[in-house]
Amino acid sequence: MFENKYKVFENVDLVAEDMKFVGLVGPSGVGKSTLLRLIGGFLRPSKGEVRLAGKPVLRPSPKLVLVHQSIVTFPWMTAIDNVMLSLIPKHLGRDEARKVAINALEVVGLQGFEELYPKEMSGGMRQRVAIARAIAADPMVLLMDEPFAHLDELTAEGIRQDIYNILFNKNLPLRSVIMVSHNLSEVLELADVIYVLNGSPATVVARVDIDMPRPRSPRDPKFNSYLDLMYNYLTNKKGRQR
Amino acid sequence: MTDAVLLILAGISATTSRVLGLILLSIVVGWFLSYYAIKSRLFENIFVAFVEVFESVPVISFFPIVLLVFVAGIGGPLGSELAVDFLVFTAVVWNIWIGEYQAFKTVPREMVEVSENYRLTFFEKLTRLYIPFSVPRIVANLFPSFSDGFFYITVSEAFSIGSKSYKVFGITSVISSYVIAGDWADVELALFLLSIVIVAIILLFREITKRSVAKYALDTDIPVIRRGRLNLLEATRRSGILSKNPLTKLANYNRQKKSRTAVDDYFEPEKKRRINYITAVIGLAILAVLVYGLYNIVSKVSYGTWMMLIGDTPGLLVDLLYDYLRVLIIVAVSMVFAIFVGYYFATNRTGEKIGLPAIQTFASYPTPIYFPFVFLATSVFVSSMFGYLTDEFFVLFLGFISTFYYVFYSFWMGVKAMPQEFTELMNNLDLNLFQKMRRVILPSAFPYLISGISATINSAWGGLMIGEYWPNIAGNKSLVVSHGLMKDIAVATASGNIALAAWASFIFGIIVVFYSIFFTKRMMDVSRKRYVAEEGIF
Numbered sequence: 001m002f003e004n005k006y007k008v009f010e011n012v013d014l015v016a017e018d019m020k021f022v023g024l025v026g027p028s029g030v031g032k033s034t035l036l037r038l039i040g041g042f043l044r045p046s047k048g049e050v051r052l053a054g055k056p057v058l059r060p061s062p063k064l065v066l067v068h069q070s071i072v073t074f075p076w077m078t079a080i081d082n083v084m085l086s087l088i089p090k091h092l093g094r095d096e097a098r099k100v101a102i103n104a105l106e107v108v109g110l111q112g113f114e115e116l117y118p119k120e121m122s123g124g125m126r127q128r129v130a131i132a133r134a135i136a137a138d139p140m141v142l143l144m145d146e147p148f149a150h151l152d153e154l155t156a157e158g159i160r161q162d163i164y165n166i167l168f169n170k171n172l173p174l175r176s177v178i179m180v181s182h183n184l185s186e187v188l189e190l191a192d193v194i195y196v197l198n199g200s201p202a203t204v205v206a207r208v209d210i211d212m213p214r215p216r217s218p219r220d221p222k223f224n225s226y227l228d229l230m231y232n233y234l235t236n237k238k239g240r241q242r
Numbered sequence: 243m244t245d246a247v248l249l250i251l252a253g254i255s256a257t258t259s260r261v262l263g264l265i266l267l268s269i270v271v272g273w274f275l276s277y278y279a280i281k282s283r284l285f286e287n288i289f290v291a292f293v294e295v296f297e298s299v300p301v302i303s304f305f306p307i308v309l310l311v312f313v314a315g316i317g318g319p320l321g322s323e324l325a326v327d328f329l330v331f332t333a334v335v336w337n338i339w340i341g342e343y344q345a346f347k348t349v350p351r352e353m354v355e356v357s358e359n360y361r362l363t364f365f366e367k368l369t370r371l372y373i374p375f376s377v378p379r380i381v382a383n384l385f386p387s388f389s390d391g392f393f394y395i396t397v398s399e400a401f402s403i404g405s406k407s408y409k410v411f412g413i414t415s416v417i418s419s420y421v422i423a424g425d426w427a428d429v430e431l432a433l434f435l436l437s438i439v440i441v442a443i444i445l446l447f448r449e450i451t452k453r454s455v456a457k458y459a460l461d462t463d464i465p466v467i468r469r470g471r472l473n474l475l476e477a478t479r480r481s482g483i484l485s486k487n488p489l490t491k492l493a494n495y496n497r498q499k500k501s502r503t504a505v506d507d508y509f510e511p512e513k514k515r516r517i518n519y520i521t522a523v524i525g526l527a528i529l530a531v532l533v534y535g536l537y538n539i540v541s542k543v544s545y546g547t548w549m550m551l552i553g554d555t556p557g558l559l560v561d562l563l564y565d566y567l568r569v570l571i572i573v574a575v576s577m578v579f580a581i582f583v584g585y586y587f588a589t590n591r592t593g594e595k596i597g598l599p600a601i602q603t604f605a606s607y608p609t610p611i612y613f614p615f616v617f618l619a620t621s622v623f624v625s626s627m628f629g630y631l632t633d634e635f636f637v638l639f640l641g642f643i644s645t646f647y648y649v650f651y652s653f654w655m656g657v658k659a660m661p662q663e664f665t666e667l668m669n670n671l672d673l674n675l676f677q678k679m680r681r682v683i684l685p686s687a688f689p690y691l692i693s694g695i696s697a698t699i700n701s702a703w704g705g706l707m708i709g710e711y712w713p714n715i716a717g718n719k720s721l722v723v724s725h726g727l728m729k730d731i732a733v734a735t736a737s738g739n740i741a742l743a744a745w746a747s748f749i750f751g752i753i754v755v756f757y758s759i760f761f762t763k764r765m766m767d768v769s770r771k772r773y774v775a776e777e778g779i780f
Contacts, residue, residue, distance in 0.1 A: 076374040
C-alpha cells in the first residue's frame with residue numbers, strides 16, 4: 001500500500017520453487033516491477049512478507065539480485081569492474097575477484113571484452129554485463145525486470161536462447177529465477193511456471209504450469225494454446241474488476 | 243630582476259597553493275556532507291539552508307568573525323594566515339558543496355538499487371557510485387571556484403580594518419609592496435607571470451574536464467580517453483604498492499573472516515544507526531554554543547546601540563531592495579549570455595576551442611586587480627553615456643564580470659552532458675533554436691542551470707560588496723552608489739562600526755534563508771523529480 005493509501009496488491013501469493021524459472025505477466029501498470037522490488041527487499045510490504053528459504057527478506061541482499069529493465073552499468077567502470085562490483089560483499093582478493101568476473105563474462109559470451117567501457121558496447125553487450133554482474137554475485141534467486149525490453153529482437157532472442165542454460169548451469173548456486181515481462185511469448189519461451197497478475201488492486205488471477213520441452217518454438221501449436229490461455233486470463237473482465 | 247622574478251613566483255605559488263588546497267579540502271569535505279544530506283531529510287534542510295546563507299553572505303561580511311577569532315583571538319602570522327584561508331575557503335566551498343549535493347541527489351535510482359543489492363558499505367557506495375557520479379559536476383565547479391578563490395584572495399591577502407592593515411605573503415602582498423614603492427615595471431611583470439600561471443592552470447582544468455566528462459558522464463557519445471602507456475597515477479596506485487605488503491594480506495584475511503560471520507545478517511532487520519544519536523548530540527552541542535554566543539553578543543550591546551540599529555533597519559531594508567534589483571539585472575544578463583554563448587560553445591567545436599579558454603582565463607583573472615585600470619580607461623566615456631548612473635553602471639558591470647561564469651559554466655556543462663540521443667532527436671525533428679531551447683535543452687540542462695543561477699545570484703553580492711563602495715579606485719576617484727546594503731556594510735566596516743556591519747549582515751542572512759527555503763530548495767527538488775536527463779536514456 002502506498003502512503004496515499006492506494007492499495008497496489010491484494011492476496012498475492014507466489015511460490016518460486018527449486019530450479020524453476022518463474023514468469024510474472026500482467027498488463028502495464030499492474031505492479032509487476034513493484035512486486036519484484038518487494039520480493040527483492042527494496043520495498044517493504046505494508047502487509048504480508050517475503051521469505052527466502054524460510055527466512056524473511058527484510059532488505060536487499062546479494063542472495064536476491066535484481067537485473068533492471070534499464071540497463072544499469074556504471075560508465076566509469078570497465079566491463080570487468082562492473083562485474084567485480086557484485087563481488088565486493090564476498091571480500092575476495094583482487095586476483096580472485098578478477099578470475100570470477102572473467103568467468104561470469106565468459107558465461108554470458110563476453111570473453112575478450114573485459115576492458116571495454118559500457119559506452120563502447122552495444123545495448124545487448126551492456127545487458128550481458130549486467131547479467132554477468134548478477135551471476136557473479138552467486139544469488140539464490142535472480143529477479144529480472146523486463147531484461148530484454150531495451151534490446152533489439154535478434155539480440156534479445158540470442159540471449160533468451162542462452163539464458164536458461166546460463167542460469168541453471170550446474171556450477172551456479174542459483175535456485176530460481178523470477179522474470180517480469182509483458183511479452184507473453186518471451187515468458188512462454190523461458191518459464192516453467194507463469195503467474196498472471198491482473199486487476200486493481202492487483203491479484204494473481206492464474207498460475208500456469210508450462211509443460212513443454214526446450215527449446216520452445218512459437219510455431220509449436222502447444223505454445224500457441226498456452227499463449228491463448230494467458231491472453232484469456234489477461235483480458236478476462238473478472239480480472240479487471242475493482 | 244632575478245630576485246623580483248623569484249619573489250613574484252614565490253608569491254604566486256603561495257597564493258595558488260592556498261586556492262587549490264582549499265578547493266581540494268572543500269571537495270573532500272563536501273562528499274561526506276552531501277552523502278549525509280541525501281540520507282537525512284533533517285540534515286539536508288539544515289545543510290542546504292546553511293550553504294545558501296553562507297554562499298550568499300559576501301566574504302567580506304565574515305570580517306567580524308575573522309577579526310574576533312583569527313586576528314584578535316589567535317593573532318600573529320598564524321592568525322592572519324588562518325584569516326585568509328578562512329575567507330578564501332568561504333569563497334570557494336559553497337558552489338562545490340551545492341554541486342556535489344546536487345549530483346548525489348540525482349544519482350539514478352537503479353544505480354542506488356544495484357549498490358544496495360550488493361550491500362556496498364558507506365565507503366564503497368561513496369567511492370564507487372556517488373563520488374564518480376559527482377565528478378562532472380565538481381569539474382564544472384572547478385573553474386568558477388578557482389576564479390572565485392583568486393577573486394577573493396586578492397582582497398584578503400592584504401586587508402584593512404579601520405586604521406589597521408593585515409598582510410600575508412602572496413602575490414597580492416608582493417604587488418601591493420611594489421605599488422607602494424612605485425615600482426611599476428615589477429607590477430607589470432607580476433601581472434604577466436600571474437597570467438601565465440592562470441592560463442596553465444586553466445589548461446590543466448580543461449584536460450581534467452575533458453577526461454572526466456568522457457569517463458563519468460552517463461551516456462554521452464564522447465569516446466573514453468584511455469590512459470597512456472606511462473601513467474603516473476596508475477603506476478603509483480596505493481593498491482598496486484600495497485598488494486605486495488604482508489600487512490595487506492593480513493588485513494584481507496581479517497576482512498574475509500569478518501565477511502563470513504556477517505553473511506547471514508541479510509535476514510536481520512537493519513540496525514538503528516548509532517550515528518544518529520551522535521549527530522544529534524553534536525548538533526545540540528553546536529546549538530548550545532550558538533545560543534550562548536548569541537546571548538553574549540546581545541547582552542554586551544548597549545540599549546542605545548540596539549535602538550540605533552533598530553532605527554536604521556527600515557533604511558537597510560530599502561537598501562537591500564536596491565541590491566536585489568541589481569542582482570536581478572546581473573543574473574538576467576548573465577543568463578542570456580550563458581544560454582546563447584554556452585550553447586554555441588557546447589555545439590561548436592571551433593568556437594569552444596577559442597572562446598572557452600578565453601572566458602575561463604578572463605574569469606580567473608582577479609577582477610579587483612585589473613578593474614581599477616578598466617575604470618580609469620573608460621570612466622570618461624561611460625560618464626558621457628550614463629551621466630549620474632555612471633557608478634551604477636560600473637557596479638553592475640563589476641558584478642557581471644565577477645559572477646557571470648557560474649551560470650555560464652553550469653549551463654555549458656549541462657549541454658555537454660546532455661545525452662547524444664537528445665541532440666539526434668532534435669536534429670531529426672528539425673527543431674529550430676527556440677524549439678530546441680524550450681523543449682529539450684533548457685529542461686535537460688535544468689539541474690545544472692539551477693545550480694549555476696543559484697551560485698550566480700549568491701556570488702553577485704561579492705561583486706556588489708566591492709563595487710558599491712570603493713574609495714580611491716583610481717587616483718582620487720571613488721566608486722560609490724547612493725543606496726545599497728553592501729555599501730552600508732562596507733562603509734560600516736571601514737569606519738569601525740562593527741555593530742552596524744554585523745546587524746546589516748544579520749538582516750541580509752535572514753532574507754537569504756527564506757530565499758533558500760522558498761526558491762533554491764524547491765527548484766532543486768523539481769529538477770530532481772522531472773529533469774534528470776540521464777534517466778531519460780539507457
